[in-house]
Amino acid sequence: MMQISYQTQRLSMRFFMLMATLFVVQVGFGLLLGLQQADPTVLAGTLNFNVVRAEHLSLGIFWILSGFIGAILFVGPLLSKRELAAPWLIKFLFYALIVTIVWNMATQSLAMKGIAGWWEGQPWLQQGLEYLEAGRAAQVVILIGFSILAGVVLRTFPPRKEWNEIHWGLAIGVVALTAVWLFGMFYVSRLDLQEYFRWFVVHYWVEGVWEVIHISLIGFLLVLLFKVDVKSVGYAVFWGVALVWLSGLLGNAHHYFWIGTPEFWQFWGSLLSAMEPLPLVFCFWHIYLDAHQNRRPLENAPAFYFILGSVVLEQVGAGILGFSMTFALTNAWSHGTWITPAHAHLALFGTFGMLGIGAAYYAVPAMREAANFDQRIGRLAFWMVMIGVLGMALSFALGGTVQIYVYRTLGLHWFGGDLFPAMGVYRLLVAVFGFLLAVGAGLIAFDLATIGKRTRSVMANHRAPRAASGWGRPLSGFEAGIWLTAMWVFGGIVTLSLLSYNLPRVRVDGDPTLPYLLAGIGYPGLLLVTVLFVWRFLASMEARTATAPAVMPAAAVAVAG
């Protein structure tokens, strides 16, 4: 479907453009963080690391949300078979979002002067909490924005009796988005209680809300891309969401191991969050089934590339790397080290960022009626951000492995003297791979802004067809299962690496050979298998164009119901 059915779908365009712009700015701040990690004196006193990181995290949330809003506005009318309710509210939401983002970017730098804007016991300008850096004033506006989104989505949807699982998923998603945000909006003077509620927002947003929106959107995009049966996707959406909530609700306990809450959380957190990968395996399996159900050729390659990237990196970053550090016995070592950002970059950018970009690649050409848009830049940019973010994760993970040994096993906390030199090469590698990601981000922003506008070569998409043999032969379910198993085997080695810090040989004798060896096999192996699998999957999809005759784009697709 390379055209839109409802005029109000066009409202999603501005949010996708905002997403791409913020993505570039956010990655720019990320590069600066990388430079400051390599040399902490860069811009010290002018733009301190903590301010840059606050901008990096806030913008990361803002652009992912922009992508979500864009995707929801684009599919909303299709799901409801009518125009969006109250489009003027959406326009208001857009400008309010921009003002809030600019305001928040400005107020974060007040941390260098120690100004939080205390009034009535609340920090109104910035509150200095990781992920929740925005001050109360911005948070109130964001709450209003979420309410507008939820209101518009619910008013656009058909009567409840006609809802399928995708409607339910998105409706619950936008309402919960608003509700969970409330838990970050009050000042708590106890550190343990403050961290308890901070994870309500961070964990339940990601695990309870974003994941639900993610599953619903992926499901519907697959319906649009491959004309998959809505009922089969609905089944996957219901059980995906159910498994996410059943494992994620108590899985939040893995954030309550060391913050001053009782020991019993270690039992519940280790047990339940070990099941958190289940819905991800489930989602992973369904994208395989749905993409391979009817062997349709790949009409819009970049859109599918990023959707596949989203599901695979969710599996690797959130699923496998998350699993490795979710047990009290491994988390005691990984907690508060670079092991965490290895997981976080794949899980946040990979899962949610790539979904927004994938949705944009589907929606933007449709809105510009550019059915034969040049897909080369999108393909190239995908591989740049994919290799970039995987490389960053690898650098963080290996740097973190050294960090655990020096910092926790040897207790040498002098960052400048002992830790930084020991982690040296990895601190540099983060910036190198970050640069690759940044170039990819720039390409994506350029491509999305100019799709259907730039003069393109007519032959652009008529490259030599890939042979349906070797890497391009059809991917069987059995083979996909082997790839998934290989990822988990390397994930198991990673977990053992973290576990081995408990051995007396490491902990008392101070011999790091075993954790280093296991990490040296586990992380590169995991990330290499990931790249190869994505390559294999996409090659088999690309080969379809060669074998199957090109199908004329259908005018519109009958969905929902």
Next chain:
Amino acid sequence: MSCLDEKNCPEVRRRRLALVMFGLMMLVFIVLSGFSFLSSRGQVTPDQVSFGANQATAGKRVFQAYNCMDCHTLVGNGAYLAPDLTKEYQDAGPAWLAAFLPSAGGWPTEAALRTQLLNKEVAADAGVDSLDAYYRKYPGAKDRVDRRGGKTTFMPNLPFHGNEVGELIAYLKYTSEMDTEGWPPKVMTGTLDHRLALLHGTPLVVAAPVAPAAAANVADTHDLAEHGEAVAKDFGCLACHAVDGKPLVGPDWGHLYGAQVKLTDGSSVAADDAYLTESILKPNAKIVAGYTPGVMPQQYDQLLKPDDVKAIVAYIRSLEKR
């Protein structure tokens, strides 16, 4: 949904079961959460902890206002650029923190630590009566002074004002007293020398502490101002007093000598030898407008010899010409 007929509908039953399970999970979560914050658990709260007159509750607001968490970690959460601060107080103690925080760009020397210990409030909080006892109680302080004293850090100087330093110390005292279920894991790899040898291969030669400059014979020093600079560095004066026009915790020393200084009571005074000497020995006698009394340690009359004071004044006088 896979329904064979109205009565035999396994999918509907399965979905209902999932909802019931979810309800059960929520119940477990609520019960566990309730137990987590019962006062009978004995977990320390910030309203129970203070450092002198400073409350840990106030310190938490300072900690957030400067967004410490986006460089450091606390209970392991935050950024990973700078050390975890959860047990920093327990490790380095209040005197080291009081010497370090006002000018975090430099590592405190032993003299700076000794100065802080003469402060009755700090000594009472540390619970020791001598530097040796302090080092025994807070081994991290000795490591820091021996290995880094006088060097520069990667932390930027932060414009702390009023009682913010004391409040932060109170907050870190609170986090140190928290029961974090044994995290961070106890270090079991032996002495510092052994651990350094494990990392660097060969034992590092630990630099001997710099001999206090104050002990040097002033008569032999040709340049009194040069000696004054050494004393000022050693006693940590320059941690709070800038010489380049960028005020830190205390007033700037650059171009101070001979200038008219405005005081909090509205009057002004010429910064001559007498005024500077008085301000070193009795810091609360005259407070410069915009600064808080009681922030500067008041023990320099016991620590510094009259010649040292003269040397510092000569150093400040020399800054006038720069």
